[in-house]
Amino acid sequence: MTRNLTCIVCPRGCSLKVELAADGKIETVEGFACPRGKQYAIDECTHPMRTVTSTVRATNGEPVPVKTSRTIPKELIFACMDAINAATVTLPVHIGDVVIPNVLDTGADVIVTAERK
Numbered sequence: 001m002t003r004n005l006t007c008i009v010c011p012r013g014c015s016l017k018v019e020l021a022a023d024g025k026i027e028t029v030e031g032f033a034c035p036r037g038k039q040y041a042i043d044e045c046t047h048p049m050r051t052v053t054s055t056v057r058a059t060n061g062e063p064v065p066v067k068t069s070r071t072i073p074k075e076l077i078f079a080c081m082d083a084i085n086a087a088t089v090t091l092p093v094h095i096g097d098v099v100i101p102n103v104l105d106t107g108a109d110v111i112v113t114a115e116r117k
């Protein structure tokens with residue numbers, strides 16, 4: 001089976017072609033211009049990961065931008081969004097403040113990405 005992907009690691013957006021065996025093992029990766037792209041293709045076909053960006057509500061109702069401090073498994077995105085939607089923060093907050101530590105036991109924290117007073 002062939003999977004065609006666009007590398008999202010940098011703005012160049014290389015077109016990647018991954019050949020997979022019937023058991024899902026990766027046979028070849030083509031199209032990458034650097035090793036990060038090859039690793040992205042391998043990860044995407046074996047265990048896709050994503051950074052989650054969203055907003056959390058402050059106690060005054062204002063939305064505060066947040067993101068995960070590192071990528072988390074793609075299949076946990078909706079559960080992560082549920083955790084973010086259930087959370088609130090009290091202003092003021094600062095960039096890097098931890099809103100949810102170790103969200104869903106992923107090792108990633110949900111952190112604030114903008115200053116709010």
Ligand code: SF4
Pocket residue numbers: 007008009010011012013014031032033034035036037038
């Ligand atoms: S393969 Fe390398 S150069 Fe190409 S988009 Fe991915 S990170 Fe960028």
